[in-house]
Amino acid sequence: MRKLPFFLVLTSLLCFAGWLRVATPYSPSQDLPLISITAFEIHAPNVVAGQALAQAARSWTGVTAATYNANSGLLVLSHTLDQSASSLKSRIDILNPHPASIKVFPEPAGAKCPVPASALAVLPGILLGCSAVSLLIAIMLFISNAKRWIMAPLQP
Amino acid sequence: MKNYLVLLSFLSLTLAGMSCGENKDDITPTPAPNLYERLGGINAITAVVDQFLANVVADNAINARFAATVADPFRTQLLRNNLIDQICAGSGGPCQYKGKTMLEAHQGMQITEAEFNALVADLIAALDQFNVPTQEKNDLLAILGPMKTDIVDQ
Numbered sequence: 001m002r003k004l005p006f007f008l009v010l011t012s013l014l015c016f017a018g019w020l021r022v023a024t025p026y027s028p029s030q031d032l033p034l035i036s037i038t039a040f041e042i043h044a045p046n047v048v049a050g051q052a053l054a055q056a057a058r059s060w061t062g063v064t065a066a067t068y069n070a071n072s073g074l075l076v077l078s079h080t081l082d083q084s085a086s087s088l089k090s091r092i093d094i095l096n097p098h099p100a101s102i103k104v105f106p107e108p109a110g111a112k113c114p115v116p117a118s119a120l121a122v123l124p125g126i127l128l129g130c131s132a133v134s135l136l137i138a139i140m141l142f143i144s145n146a147k148r149w150i151m152a153p154l155q156p
Numbered sequence: 157m158k159n160y161l162v163l164l165s166f167l168s169l170t171l172a173g174m175s176c177g178e179n180k181d182d183i184t185p186t187p188a189p190n191l192y193e194r195l196g197g198i199n200a201i202t203a204v205v206d207q208f209l210a211n212v213v214a215d216n217a218i219n220a221r222f223a224a225t226v227a228d229p230f231r232t233q234l235l236r237n238n239l240i241d242q243i244c245a246g247s248g249g250p251c252q253y254k255g256k257t258m259l260e261a262h263q264g265m266q267i268t269e270a271e272f273n274a275l276v277a278d279l280i281a282a283l284d285q286f287n288v289p290t291q292e293k294n295d296l297l298a299i300l301g302p303m304k305t306d307i308v309d310q
Contacts, residue, residue, distance in 0.1 A: 024254040025252050025254065027237070027241050027244075027251045027252055027254070028198045028244070028249075028250065028251060029198070029202070029236075029237040029240040029241050029244070029251065030237070032198075032202055032237070032240070034229065034233055035206065035232065035233070035236060036229045036232060037209055037210065037213050037226050037232055039213050039214065039219075039226070064202075064203070064206040065203070065206035065207040065209070065210040066210060067207065067210040067211050067214050067281075068214070069211075069214035069215060069216070071215075071216060072214055072215065072216040072219070074213070074214040074216075074219075075214070076210040076211075076213045076214040077210065078206040078207075078209060078210045081229070105219065105220065105223030105226060105227065106220070106223065107223070107224070112224075116228075116230075118228075118230045120230075121230050121234075
């Protein structure tokens with residue numbers, strides 16, 4: 001039982017060292033709203049119509065960039081996460097004579113990272129939390145034990 | 157009397173300040189704005205990067221390379237922020253690039269020169285979309301150009 005605060009302090013230090021390793025320094029890009037990129041096959045009747053659609057999409061709320069590539073026939077929108085791909089598709093369908101479809105790119109061949117990017121994104125927070133909680137519990141245990149050691153000689 | 161003295165000292169200080177202002181030796185030249193400031197700061201760089209990524213995803217010559225990134229919003233975000241940080245830091249802005257080195261990031265990908273050129277063309281199209289002046293465009297491409305050897309044929 002007496003070794004528990006020691007192990008907790010050790011855990012706290014290890015978590016803190018891990019956090020120092022994976023935490024990234026502040027950059028103004030961290031304050032930017034998150035975006036997603038969606039590609040639509042729009043089957044535009046001609047290049048001008050496709051480019052006009054991209055131009056119109058640039059003024060839509062939540063759309064941060066838009067482009068139409070005549071060679072691929074793709075209208076690609078970069079948009080904030082509050083704009084879903086389906087809601088953008090319905091807006092495209094109003095302006096385009098042919099119904100658009102969301103382009104699904106084929107899975108690339110080769111090895112994949114076994115850890116999802118979403119898990120890696122929260123790792124610094126988990127490590128910092130682990131460090132703080134371990135240290136807090138260690139301090140509380142230490143104070144509790146110290147009280148017992150101080151009070152022990154006074155007891156009859 | 158006290159108020160008179162305060163007023164007199166204020167006037168003399170003001171006159172001294174004015175005479176100092178006339179001394180041309182004391183005028184420090186305003187530093188020329190760096191590329192980050194000339195590009196328009198973080199918001200302008202973000203707009204260009206978003207347009208660049210949209211151009212890349214629409215480009216059949218290279219979009220297969222970015223398929224996995226586009227499918228995962230976290231990876232999209234990581235790539236976007238790394239690009240913003242790289243341009244921001246490279247142009248003298250208050251950012252720090254935290255991603256892998258270009259050599260590490262492209263190791264084993266066997267990117268061809270044609271793919272690299274397609275990527276550069278997409279970047280130039282994004283810069284043109286926002287009417288970035290030729291000088292700033294060339295300065296930015298000069299920063300990114302030397303990375304080619306670490307990206308192509310790795």
